[in-house]
Amino acid sequence: MRDLLKQIIGQAPDWTELRLHDRRSLGVMARKGVIESAASRRMRGVGVRVLADGAWGFSATARLDRRGIEDAVVSATASARRSSRAKTNRVERLAECRLAVGDFRTGDSSDAAARSTEEKTALVVDTEERVRHSSPLICSAMCRYTEIMDEKWIVTSDGADAHVEDSKLEFLASAVAERDGEMTIGWKGNGVTGGWSDLFSVWTPERVSEHVARVTVDLLSAPYAPGGKKRVILNPELVALLAHEAIGHTVEADFVLAGSAASGRIGQRVASDLVTLVDTGPASIGPPSAGGVVLVDDEGVPAGKTIIIQNGVLRSYLHDRETAAIFGVEPTGNSRAWSYDDEPMIRMRNTYIEPGADSLSDMIESIEDGLLLQGASSGQADSNAEFMFGVQEAYEIKRGRLGRLMRGASISGDAFEVLSSIDMIGSDFEWAIGSGHCGKGQPAKVDGGGAHARCSVVVGGR
Amino acid sequence: MTESPRETLLDICQRTVDMALSGGAGEAEAFCSSGERVDVQLQKNDLHLAKSIAGAGLGIRVFRERSLGFAYVNSLTDEAIAESVETALAIAAASPADQHNGLPEPVPTPPRDDILDPGAPSFGVENAVERAVEMLNAARSYDERVTVDSGELGVDIGAKAIVTSKGVSAFEQSSSFHCAIMGMAREGDTVSSFDYQAQSSRLSSGIDPAATARRFAENVVSTLGAVRGESFTGPVLLAPKAASEIISYPIIYAARANSVQKDMSRFEGRLGDTVSSPLLTITDDSTLQDGFSTTSFDREGQAPSVLPIVERGILMNYLYDAYTARKDGRSSTGHAGGGAASVPSVASTNVVWRAGETDLSEIIGGVDRGILVSRFSGNIDPVSGDFSGSVKGGRMIRSGKLAEPLSGTMIAGNTFELLEAITAVSTEREVLFSETIPHVLLEGVTVSTG
Numbered sequence: 001m002r003d004l005l006k007q008i009i010g011q012a013p014d015w016t017e018l019r020l021h022d023r024r025s026l027g028v029m030a031r032k033g034v035i036e037s038a039a040s041r042r043m044r045g046v047g048v049r050v051l052a053d054g055a056w057g058f059s060a061t062a063r064l065d066r067r068g069i070e071d072a073v074v075s076a077t078a079s080a081r082r083s084s085r086a087k088t089n090r091v092e093r094l095a096e097c098r099l100a101v102g103d104f105r106t107g108d109s110s111d112a113a114a115r116s117t118e119e120k121t122a123l124v125v126d127t128e129e130r131v132r133h134s135s136p137l138i139c140s141a142m143c144r145y146t147e148i149m150d151e152k153w154i155v156t157s158d159g160a161d162a163h164v165e166d167s168k169l170e171f172l173a174s175a176v177a178e179r180d181g182e183m184t185i186g187w188k189g190n191g192v193t194g195g196w197s198d199l200f201s202v203w204t205p206e207r208v209s210e211h212v213a214r215v216t217v218d219l220l221s222a223p224y225a226p227g228g229k230k231r232v233i234l235n236p237e238l239v240a241l242l243a244h245e246a247i248g249h250t251v252e253a254d255f256v257l258a259g260s261a262a263s264g265r266i267g268q269r270v271a272s273d274l275v276t277l278v279d280t281g282p283a284s285i286g287p288p289s290a291g292g293v294v295l296v297d298d299e300g301v302p303a304g305k306t307i308i309i310q311n312g313v314l315r316s317y318l319h320d321r322e323t324a325a326i327f328g329v330e331p332t333g334n335s336r337a338w339s340y341d342d343e344p345m346i347r348m349r350n351t352y353i354e355p356g357a358d359s360l361s362d363m364i365e366s367i368e369d370g371l372l373l374q375g376a377s378s379g380q381a382d383s384n385a386e387f388m389f390g391v392q393e394a395y396e397i398k399r400g401r402l403g404r405l406m407r408g409a410s411i412s413g414d415a416f417e418v419l420s421s422i423d424m425i426g427s428d429f430e431w432a433i434g435s436g437h438c439g440k441g442q443p444a445k446v447d448g449g450g451a452h453a454r455c456s457v458v459v460g461g462r
Numbered sequence: 463m464t465e466s467p468r469e470t471l472l473d474i475c476q477r478t479v480d481m482a483l484s485g486g487a488g489e490a491e492a493f494c495s496s497g498e499r500v501d502v503q504l505q506k507n508d509l510h511l512a513k514s515i516a517g518a519g520l521g522i523r524v525f526r527e528r529s530l531g532f533a534y535v536n537s538l539t540d541e542a543i544a545e546s547v548e549t550a551l552a553i554a555a556a557s558p559a560d561q562h563n564g565l566p567e568p569v570p571t572p573p574r575d576d577i578l579d580p581g582a583p584s585f586g587v588e589n590a591v592e593r594a595v596e597m598l599n600a601a602r603s604y605d606e607r608v609t610v611d612s613g614e615l616g617v618d619i620g621a622k623a624i625v626t627s628k629g630v631s632a633f634e635q636s637s638s639f640h641c642a643i644m645g646m647a648r649e650g651d652t653v654s655s656f657d658y659q660a661q662s663s664r665l666s667s668g669i670d671p672a673a674t675a676r677r678f679a680e681n682v683v684s685t686l687g688a689v690r691g692e693s694f695t696g697p698v699l700l701a702p703k704a705a706s707e708i709i710s711y712p713i714i715y716a717a718r719a720n721s722v723q724k725d726m727s728r729f730e731g732r733l734g735d736t737v738s739s740p741l742l743t744i745t746d747d748s749t750l751q752d753g754f755s756t757t758s759f760d761r762e763g764q765a766p767s768v769l770p771i772v773e774r775g776i777l778m779n780y781l782y783d784a785y786t787a788r789k790d791g792r793s794s795t796g797h798a799g800g801g802a803a804s805v806p807s808v809a810s811t812n813v814v815w816r817a818g819e820t821d822l823s824e825i826i827g828g829v830d831r832g833i834l835v836s837r838f839s840g841n842i843d844p845v846s847g848d849f850s851g852s853v854k855g856g857r858m859i860r861s862g863k864l865a866e867p868l869s870g871t872m873i874a875g876n877t878f879e880l881l882e883a884i885t886a887v888s889t890e891r892e893v894l895f896s897e898t899i900p901h902v903l904l905e906g907v908t909v910s911t912g
Contacts, residue, residue, distance in 0.1 A: 032724045034560045037805040039532040040549045042542070045517075058513035062536050079512035079587050083502065086595045087509045118556040125558060139725035176726050176845055183728070183846040227693075227872065227910035257506040258611040259648050341515050378841040380851075382656035383611060384646055388852040388872075390841025410841050410850040412872060441612075460840070460850045460872035460910060 005155045008069050014052040019298055020153040021340035028121050029144040030128040045340035048072040052080035054090025060341035095324035095331050099160035100296040107194030109167030112147055120145050127205045131175050134213030140176040160300020168445045169199045170435045173208050175216040186216030189435030191291035198289035218405050225394045225409035230459045231370035233363050233452055237432040238373055240448030243277055244351045245379045246387035246415030251308050252346045253323035261385035270314045271419035276354040277309040279318055281333050290350040291434020291447035298344040303333030320346050338442040352449035356425030363424050363454045365400040388412040410460040418457050426451035467621045468633045474538055475625035478522055481547045483627055487524035489565045490627045494520045495802040497620030500587055502594040504613035512587050521802040522546050526554040528563045534803045566784035566794055568629040571759040579665045582619045582637035590616050597641055597671035604679035611645035615671055630763035639663050641671040647682040655685040655855045662754050662895050685855050688869035690911050697832035698907040702892040702899040704835040708849055710813055712877040715844035717771050718808040719786035726845050728878045732777050738881030740775040748811035755811040755896040761798040762806050769795050783808045813897045818887025822901050825886045827862040834859055847878035874908050
């Protein structure tokens with residue numbers, strides 16, 4: 001197939017990108033003692049993107065013979081030429097850079113592939129049952145295992161020629177507890193790049209079960225958190241979400257060009273000097289199995305490490321080849337497509353705030369009246385850096401001591417203001433948001449990380 | 463000789479079912495879809511990309527001694543289908559049995575002739591580019607401070623077919639036009655609240671890209687210069703988008719039979735009970751004329767229905783697919799959702815709120831101190847009903863008039879508790895994709911600011 005793609009691209013009149021993507025996935029989900037979904041999916045096809053007359057056209061085909069792919073090239077070219085006539089600012093050029101050539105593999109998934117569907121199904125069924133039987137207060141539980149095995153060939157007119165193998169695994173459990181008509185929900189998910197041993201190295205099925213059961217039941221007895229501006233400690237999961245959702249999207253160069261909150265602020269102080277925020281393709285810190293590992297992006301650009309904020313100063317945006325040319329910088333390897341029939345767009349990979357030297361116990365002791373916030377139940381942000389995250393567990397801190405658990409908290413505000421208020425960062429780094437997907441028109445597997453951090457934020461409560 | 467899409471898809475489904483049965487399935491279902499999508503995207507105040515894609519997919523669901531297996535493939539070659547049938551059977555062999563598993567009996571599903579726009583197949587990239595530019599220009603010309611972050615306009619033309627070993631055999635063609643625009647307004651360093659406006663319809667005439675763009679532009683400009691509001695507990699007027707998120711979503715979640723059966727619903731055991739103010743009436747109607755989710759059969763080939771969910775505050779019905787119906791010893795209500803790539807599960811279709819009896823201006827006129835919430839960005843737990851989050855596009859209401867735009871304002875509460883606190887529903891309604899929804903006034907909501 002690689003030769004066929006190269007032959008076709010050799011004859012294409014305009015700049016063309018061909019991406020053959022073969023995806024095999026498996027998902028098994030059990031809820032309250034029964035299998036709710038057990039599904040295998042195979043998606044295979046070629047995505048074709050053409051830059052003609054300064055405009056983009058895209059097409060895709062599941063026909064993998066010469067005729068099918070050539071027809072898709074013709075269709076993408078026609079779309080590009082038509083949109084060119086209506087475009088105000090033509091794409092003058094794509095940034096030059098070293099393009100990936102060769103074979104790339106993100107991790108070893110052979111131990112997942114070697115396990116039978118029976119074994120994976122049994123694990124899901126057993127874990128759901130274990131969570132449900134952990135307490136008489138738990139009335140319902142769910143467990144889900146997902147694996148996505150990708151193989152891609154990416155070829156461009158100007159020399160990219162990469163073969164990429166990638167595997168993303170995910171394991172998640174949740175529970176619902178009920179007492180006197182009141183209900184609470186708790187969950188824990190883990191997602192990695194790699195194999196079975198990576199997925200369960202820290203968050204074993206037993207640990208996931210215990211965590212979910214404990215949180216769900218404890219929340220039932222918890223009072224509602226009070227609202228207002230608070231001194232808080234964010235756990236690594238919330239720090240990761242802040243880095244990805246609230247800051248990361250504002251520095252995606254397509255959003256920057258449309259006027260995001262990070263627009264025009266390169267070189268400016270946007271956070272406290274303790275904050276260094278990074279987006280990286282390979283896991284440049286912590287375990288190598290971060291859930292958003294990308295070695296080569298879908299434009300064939302090698303995916304490296306990009307320092308977005310260095311000691312509080314905004315240094316870089318995240319680019320594809322088009323925006324890199326506009327800003328006069330190197331592309332950062334952030335152009336990603338979810339499926340063969342999706343066009344590449346600027347997406348994050350593994351986004352994190354570098355750890356510091358403080359300990360969690362010192363942070364708790366330093367707070368007179370505040371909250372320790374753990375785990376996210378949801379997350380949303382706009383490109384003006386306004387964010388809002390639901391918090392799973394909020395622990396009261398009074399006079400330097402950890403107090404009772406509270407529920408129903410959320411945090412919100414301007415993400416750059418929150419980053420500017422960070423005055424302590426822990427050393428306990430972890431990848432924390434590898435399960436689930438980032439959504440931006442298309443899904444993407446991403447991860448984020450950080451250590452505990454002390455800051456000020458508006459807490460929504462009741 | 464070229465076969466019609468009907469013959470082609472039904473033939474593929476029938477061959478798949480036959481293959482599954484001869485491979486050892488006790489029951490088998492094949493759901494096949496094919497279609498074309500034209501889409502033009504906007505980005506950075508300009509046209510970004512035009513695309514045209516054709517594709518197909520086949521979902522195979524089998525039951526083997528009451529164990530479920532499912533496989534999906536996007537290639538319709540004999541080889542790919544055979545491999546997927548084998549995979550589905552292997553998954554079923556690995557899954558534990560469930561006595562409620564199985565396919566529903568066939569029912570009559572009269573075809574509809576109003577869900578495919580005859581002009582859709584020839585709409586093409588040309589028209590999509592033209593109308594996308596019209597949308598962009600309408601937003602940009604409304605006010606120079608408006609900046610369009612992204613947007614899209616396009617059409618999907620699709621066909622779907624289902625054949626099962628129980629005798630279900632159905633085919634349908636439809637079209638879906640859509641337009642969406644999002645972004646903000648900027649004035650110096652001041653950035654407005656982010657806004658998103660979209661429209662969708664089975665018919666090309668059902669979307670008005672320029673009007674959608676103007677609504678977006680008006681919203682973002684009106685929220686420039688927002689100020690931090692006040693903390694209080696009092697009346698909150700939810701605009702249709704916010705009402706959809708805070709009220710409709712938890713209600714529909716709780717009314718799905720699978721939520722009820724899995725102990726994840728506040729409506730469990732409450733059929734016939736008063737669950738809200740008598741001002742609330744919500745119906746799920748998959749037969750709705752011009753409805754975005756209108757169809758002649760659901761994901762399991764069952765007939766559409768008009769199903770009252772809440773009638774003047776009383777909980778009337780749950781939504782069922784075949785699995786949940788069998789578990790409760792009744793028939794499906796035709797609410798199996800999903801596409802070829804997914805295992806069917808309970809889903810709503812067109813959610814229609816009955817219009818209220820008070821004009822929006824009169825509702826606002828009756829509020830002494832409160833807020834208008836255009837959009838809600840936050841956490842809603844549909845199981846407990848707890849919600850907490852930021853007000854987007856918020857406006858203060860003072861002495862019966864819309865006043866200053868708000869920033870940094872949060873609301874929190876519990877949907878199921880607040881249902882009884884609905885004190886007004888507007889006569890005016892908006893159509894948001896599959897939902898027809900009014901403005902809703904709630905009393906006693908906690909509003910807080912930093």
